[in-house]
Amino acid sequence: MTDLLLDVTGLGKRYSVRRGIFRHRDLVAADNISLTVRAGETLALVGESGSGKSTVGRCILRLETPSGGHVFLGGKEITGLPDSEVRKLRPHMQMVYQEPLESLNPRHPVGKLVAEPLLLHGIVPKSEIRNRVIELFRMVGLGEEHVNRYAHALSGGQQQRVGIARALAANPRLLILDEPTSALDVSVEAQILNLLRDLQRRLQLAYLFISHNLAAVAVLADRISVMYLGQIVETGPTHEVLSNSFHPYTRALVSATPVDHPRQSKQRIVLKGEATSPIDPPAHCRLAPRCPYSQPICTDTVAELASVTPDRFTRCVRFQREHIEGVWEPRMSDPPPSS
Amino acid sequence: MTNAESVGEQAKTVISSSGSSAGSVAAGTVADVPVLCIERLRVEFHLPSAKVVVLAGINLSVREGEIVGIVGESGSGKSVTALSIVGLLQPPGVVTGGQILFFDTNLLALDANEMRAIRGNRISMIFQNPRASLNPVFSVGKVLREVLLVHSGLRGAAATARAKELLADVGLFDPAEVLRRYPHQLSGGMAQRVMIALALASSPQLLLADEPSTALDVTIQYQIIQLLSQLRKERGLAQIVITHNLGVIAELCDRVAVMYAGMVLEEAPVEQIFDAPLHPYTRGLLTARARTEATGDLESIPGQAPDLQNRPAGCPFHPRCGEARDICRAVVPQLENAGTSRRVACLRWKELA
Numbered sequence: 001m002t003d004l005l006l007d008v009t010g011l012g013k014r015y016s017v018r019r020g021i022f023r024h025r026d027l028v029a030a031d032n033i034s035l036t037v038r039a040g041e042t043l044a045l046v047g048e049s050g051s052g053k054s055t056v057g058r059c060i061l062r063l064e065t066p067s068g069g070h071v072f073l074g075g076k077e078i079t080g081l082p083d084s085e086v087r088k089l090r091p092h093m094q095m096v097y098q099e100p101l102e103s104l105n106p107r108h109p110v111g112k113l114v115a116e117p118l119l120l121h122g123i124v125p126k127s128e129i130r131n132r133v134i135e136l137f138r139m140v141g142l143g144e145e146h147v148n149r150y151a152h153a154l155s156g157g158q159q160q161r162v163g164i165a166r167a168l169a170a171n172p173r174l175l176i177l178d179e180p181t182s183a184l185d186v187s188v189e190a191q192i193l194n195l196l197r198d199l200q201r202r203l204q205l206a207y208l209f210i211s212h213n214l215a216a217v218a219v220l221a222d223r224i225s226v227m228y229l230g231q232i233v234e235t236g237p238t239h240e241v242l243s244n245s246f247h248p249y250t251r252a253l254v255s256a257t258p259v260d261h262p263r264q265s266k267q268r269i270v271l272k273g274e275a276t277s278p279i280d281p282p283a284h285c286r287l288a289p290r291c292p293y294s295q296p297i298c299t300d301t302v303a304e305l306a307s308v309t310p311d312r313f314t315r316c317v318r319f320q321r322e323h324i325e326g327v328w329e330p331r332m333s334d335p336p337p338s339s
Numbered sequence: 340m341t342n343a344e345s346v347g348e349q350a351k352t353v354i355s356s357s358g359s360s361a362g363s364v365a366a367g368t369v370a371d372v373p374v375l376c377i378e379r380l381r382v383e384f385h386l387p388s389a390k391v392v393v394l395a396g397i398n399l400s401v402r403e404g405e406i407v408g409i410v411g412e413s414g415s416g417k418s419v420t421a422l423s424i425v426g427l428l429q430p431p432g433v434v435t436g437g438q439i440l441f442f443d444t445n446l447l448a449l450d451a452n453e454m455r456a457i458r459g460n461r462i463s464m465i466f467q468n469p470r471a472s473l474n475p476v477f478s479v480g481k482v483l484r485e486v487l488l489v490h491s492g493l494r495g496a497a498a499t500a501r502a503k504e505l506l507a508d509v510g511l512f513d514p515a516e517v518l519r520r521y522p523h524q525l526s527g528g529m530a531q532r533v534m535i536a537l538a539l540a541s542s543p544q545l546l547l548a549d550e551p552s553t554a555l556d557v558t559i560q561y562q563i564i565q566l567l568s569q570l571r572k573e574r575g576l577a578q579i580v581i582t583h584n585l586g587v588i589a590e591l592c593d594r595v596a597v598m599y600a601g602m603v604l605e606e607a608p609v610e611q612i613f614d615a616p617l618h619p620y621t622r623g624l625l626t627a628r629a630r631t632e633a634t635g636d637l638e639s640i641p642g643q644a645p646d647l648q649n650r651p652a653g654c655p656f657h658p659r660c661g662e663a664r665d666i667c668r669a670v671v672p673q674l675e676n677a678g679t680s681r682r683v684a685c686l687r688w689k690e691l692a
Contacts, residue, residue, distance in 0.1 A: 048556035049527075155643045156413070185412035185583060190627040190639035197636060212557060215629035219637060242631050256561035258586025260630050262609045271558060274526050 004072070005206040006037040006060070006093075006174055011069035013055050017279060027279050029055040031230040033069070034305075035208075039173065040200060042207040044221035044238065046214065046253070050275060052230040053210045057176045060208070061093055062086045074173065091121045091170035098179035100159035104151040110162045111137070111147030117169040136165040141195060157188035164195070174206045181216055193219050214257050218242060223311075226250045229278050229286045232305055236312035246314035246323075248291050285317060293318060374442065374545050374577040375424070376400040381436035382419055382428065382601075384647075391647050393419050395601045396437060398674060401545065404575035406567070408588040408609070410624075411598035414644050417581045420598075421547050423447075424579075425462055426454040441545070460490060463538035467550035469530035473522040479506075479533050480518030483540065490541040505536040510566060528559035535566060546570070546578045552587060564590050585628055589613060597621050600645050600655035603674055607681030617683040617692060620656045654686065662691055 011033040014026045030052040037043045045053045059066040062078065071079050078089055097103040104113055114133050118124055124132045134144050140161040151159055160180060167175055177196070181189040193216060199205060211217050217224060218238060225235045226249065234247040245251040248269065255269045271290040285303040288294045298317055305315045308323050382394035394416045401407045409417045422428045424439055426446065439446040441457065449457070458464075466472050474482065483502040487493040493501055499518070506514035509532040517525075517533065525533060531551065538546055548567065552560035568591055570576045580591060588595055588609060596606045597618065605618040616622045623640040642659040645651055654672050657663040664687065672684040677692075685691070 048558065157643055185644070186585070186624055187412065187627045187640035188643060189629065190637040191641075193629060194636045194639055213629070214557075214631050215633065218631045219629045219633045239632075239634075252558055254631070256558040257631060258561070258564070258584065259589045260586065261613045262589045262592075263613075264589070268561075270562070274528060274559065 003038050004036050005039045005074055006035075006208065007072040007075075008036070008056075008060060009034045009070050009072075011056065011059055011071065012067045013052070013059055013064065014067045019279075025279050028230045028281055029278065030059065030066075031281070033232060035225055035232070035235070037174065037206045037208055039206050040204040041223070042200065042209050042221045044209045044211060044217040044224040045227060046211060046217055046224055047227035048212055048253075048275070050229070050278065051227040052278075053227050054178055055230075056227075057095070057178055057208060057210050061090075061095055061176060063095075091117070091123070092172055093174040093176065094167035094170060094172040095176045095178060096160075096163050096167050096180045098182050100156065100163040100183070101151055103163060104159060104166075106151055108150075109148045110151055110154065113151075114162065114166045114169055117166060121170050123170060132169075136169055139168065139199065140165045141191075155188075156184050157191055160184065160188075160192055161195070164192075164199070168199070168203075172205070174208065176208045176210065178210045179212070180209075182211070182213065189216065196220060214242060214253060226253065229275060229281060231286065231315065232313075233287070233315040234313065235305070240312065246308055246312060246319050247316045248293050249287050285315070297321070372403045373400045373440075374403055374405075375579070376440040377420070377424070377437070378440070379437035380420070380423060380439060381434070382416075382423055383433055383435050384431045385433055386431055389648060392650065393432070393601050393647055394423070395671075397598070397601070397603050399596050399603060399606070401577045401579055403577055404571060405594065406571055406578040406580055406592045408592035408595045409579060409581045409598055410583065410585060410588050410595060412583060412644050414600070414647065415598040416601040417598050418549060419601075421464070421549050421579065421581055424547060425458045425464060426451075427458075459486075460541045461543055462545045462547065463541060463543040464547045464549070465531070465534045465538050465551050467553050469527065469534040469554075470522050470525065472534060473525075473530060475522050477521070478518065479520050479522075479525070483518070483533075483537060486537055486540045501540075505540055506533070508539065509533075509536045510562070511536075526559075527555050528562060531555065531559075531563055532566070535563075535570075539570075544577065546576055547581075548578060549581045550583070551580065553582065553584065560587075561590075567591060585624065597624070600647065600650065602655060602684060603682075604656065604685070605681075605683045606674070607677075607683075611681055615692075617677055617681070617688045618656075618685045619660050619662050619691065623659075654684075662687055 011030060013030040014028055016024045017027045019025050033056050035043060045056060047053045058064045060071055066079065070077055073089060073092060078086060111133050114136055115129050118129050118132055133147060137146060142158060142161050181192050184192060197220060200207060209221055221238045224238045224241050225232045228249045234241060234250045241250060242254055245254060252269045252271045255267055259266055269292060273290055276289055283302045284299045288298040295318060301317045303315050303317050305313050306320050307313050308320065314320060377397060377399040379396045379398060380394055381396045384391040384393055409420065411417045423434055428434065434447055480502060484498045487498045487501055502518060503514035506517050511517050511532050522530060552563045555563060564587060567578060571578065582588060592609045595609050595612045596603045599620055605621045612621060616625055626638045627640055629637060640659055645655055651658055653668040653670055657667040666686055670686060672686045674682045674684040677683045677688060
């Protein structure tokens with residue numbers, strides 16, 4: 001499979017945390033994460049706070065060192081490379097952040113911020129830099145008049161456009177988008193989502209789109225991986241996963257998303273309590289203590305991500321077993337068991 | 340992030356086909372008593388360089404048992420409206436006109452002491468970031484007992500009992516344990532429930548909720564929406580919910596005011612807003628939002644909200660409006676009746692409907 005631009009297998013990230021004076025325990029932020037993104041494709045990594053989705057993004061970019069697993073970029077393994085080598089690969093993979101204002105240096109005009117990566121990576125000759133900056137500004141829908149402005153003098157949408165222009169400056173093949181529209185107003189969010197779609201078509205960019213917003217994911221992503229407590233619990237084509245989830249956690253996320261219309265009625269699956277601790281998590285299903293569908297099998301069996309159909313994966317043990325035996329296929333239309 | 344989380348076992352498996360909550364509930368319970376009535380409220384920011392109009396004479400009312408949503412983008416004036424109601428508007432903000440009637444009292448005519456007797460008492464507030472609103476050095480119990488002492492004169496065992504009752508009312512499972520906790524030991528969802536319990540301690544007649552669920556995860560957001568909805572149902576508590584999220588509006592509100600550049604552009608029962616928006620801005624907002632069944636590009640609203648220091652002449656929305664004509668660039672539209680229960684501020688709404 002040569003068209004896999006990003007290929008991650010078994011990626012893990014553990015932090016050692018102190019419990020008391022002598023004891024150290026492992027906080028598992030990302031556990032055995034495998035995912036692929038092709039050129040021109042968007043994979044969404046979805047989950048709530050603490051699910052580990054941002055950790056995965058940071059490990060891929062090597063802003064953090066993974067504790068295990070492999071990351072291949074364009075067929076080349078980048079795990080284990082020394083920092084100096086990783087730096088050479090950075091132009092190929094760039095990040096767009098949630099808070100554009102916080103990621104843009106307030107002391108320089110935004111044109112200079114976009115020129116920086118061009119200089120740093122020696123992408124165009126110095127004499128060409130100004131023209132290239134203006135070209136990048138045009139690509140993201142900004143004009144020449146914005147080049148000399150400072151970040152605080154721009155609106156939120158314009159700031160995010162600068163963030164995108166800066167990420168594009170190095171001619172990347174992969175963009176990691178970390179909640180790029182969460183801080184924006186509704187009308188501006190739509191503009192940025194459209195811009196990202198347009199840039200992807202024109203430049204054949206691969207996106208890893210980290211988000212908790214299922215509506216934005218539906219607009220941008222071809223495929224979706226849902227994370228819960230450091231693990232991927234479900235992967236598949238976006239609209240299939242959202243309309244017919246194979247994991248109860250995905251169903252809970254979909255059902256908690258506010259309705260689109262006051263008269264729309266929605267099946268509500270509410271999980272018990274809040275997420276349990278990511279410290280020393282069990283081998284069995286991590287959702288089991290909160291899951292309305294949980295049965296003894298869910299805590300007796302190791303929960304592995306397995307394929308149910310060729311392009312769909314779930315970690316739900318009940319679903320895997322009973323799907324094969326043709327007993328239990330939870331659809332969004334089924335009521336959850338009354339417990 | 341330890342077993343702290345497990346105490347928050349507030350929510351059981353709930354099956355409901357809500358969503359239609361707004362309309363159906365409202366029909367039976369909304370009485371015709373206006374709790375709050377804002378009339379021609381005008382607020383300016385007096386900057387050294389200029390006087391900037393941030394609220395250009397808005398009208399809004401909330402009746403008993405009703406949840407009114409204020410939806411708008413940043414800079415639309417929705418938070419300034421809330422701050423004006425509770426007398427917390429800070430310089431350079433100055434109220435320069437209008438009145439805010441809370442039952443028969445004009446809140447704008449009260450002095451600081453009189454306002455203090457109403458704020459946090461008969462009118463309570465909750466905010467976007469619950470943990471930031473709780474004092475980190477006091478336990479939940481200490482804060483709650485303090486509020487109960489001030490508002491109801493309760494002390495000792497009676498105060499503790501009432502505090503536990505309030506925490507149970509907002510769906511916290513182990514009230515005794517929560518009372519011992521400090522804010523940093525609460526998850527976001529628990530902290531917001533504690534804030535709501537604090538807000539209810541004084542048995543308010545109006546609750547102001549400024550982006551109450553925005554900072555929370557989507558599953559927790561839904562639990563908070565359910566809780567606010569339940570407060571209306573069970574106590575008839577009037578509420579103003581400020582949000583930029585039209586989904587929250589659809590879930591929770593009976594009526595909606597759409598704000599833009601310091602004006603209410605449209606106000607109507609929630610179903611009418613979603614079924615047949617009259618203002619081009621409302622229509623734009625509804626089509627621009629990303630939805631889970633969306634495919635293809637979104638229809639975004641071009642441009643951005645105006646800089647209030649350079650307010651456009653005429654309708655503030657005209658530079659972004661596909662329906663704008665010469666008259667829209669010259670005349671400021673007033674909010675006018677468009678049927679019995681709704682109002683709109685657009686010069687062309689009849690032609691466009």
